[in-house]
Amino acid sequence: MLHYSVFWCGSDEDPEPTAFKPNYFPDAVGTRWSYRTSDGSLWTWLVSDEISINDILHQNIDYLPEVTGKYLDILIPSSFRFTQNQVFFKVDERINNYLHNGLPKVVEDEFTGLEIRVNSDAELYPELLFIQTPLTLNSQWDAFDATITGNLNLQDLVLLQLAFDVHINIHCKVLDKKVVQTPAGTFENAFQLQYETDITHLVLSNEKTAKSTKMIWFVPHVGIVKIEDDEGVTELIEYNLEPSIDE
Secondary structure (H helix, E strand, O other), X not given: OOOOOOOOOOOOOOOOOOOOOOOOXXXXXXXXXXXXXXXXXXXXXXXXXXXXXXXXXXXXXXXXXXXXXXXXXXXXXXXXXEOXXXXXXXXXXXXHHHHHHHHHHHHOOOOOOOOEEEEOOOOOOOOEEEEXXXXXXOOEEEEEEEEEEEEXXXXXXXXXXXXXXXXXXXXXXXXXXEEEEEOOEEEEEEEEEEEEEEXXXXXXXXXXXXXXXXXXXXXXXXXXXXXXXXXXXXXXXXXXXXXXXXX
């Protein structure tokens, strides 16, 4: 059995009017952003269509080429949606991928040679609050906060099940607003967002915490133009913003 709890700051009610829609975060079908990483790899984020999830409209995302190997990355949602002053990323697939592929790697040294499977019957997790407006220097919020519990099954044997507890917290803070130069152009009003991720695992009374930091430069009405983390720098090289249906 898998359980979670979630908390984030802010609400759907913006204390001050903001020009959020139609495309503070571009969302029209056909909009795409292409990026180049430090190692020269290229990938594209495409808004492929609109889908309804639990009667709520989401913008579906396709990645070209398909993203593999990254178990938990806040920039790899399967879809996103927005309210008047917030953008939410749907990260169910990323969390499930982490639990079934990343979590076993955390404990594999303790169980060398044994096949490790994660038992869980839940598929839905909280959304990640990517941004909320108005974006101002030093504003901050909990982007994601969830506690997940379940069992690790060793060799598919019922008697070899170990309870686990995973707490994932992602906190965002607006550090700066400045000019950012990329191959796609020079952007004068780029907000520097710092996302700090803490993942704490508890298995067999053994607690481990992994910390990571990701810098994202976001430009209103354009999107994400630059990313920096322990894997290097990713820059926007070209983009196409389709007109919103409301324009």
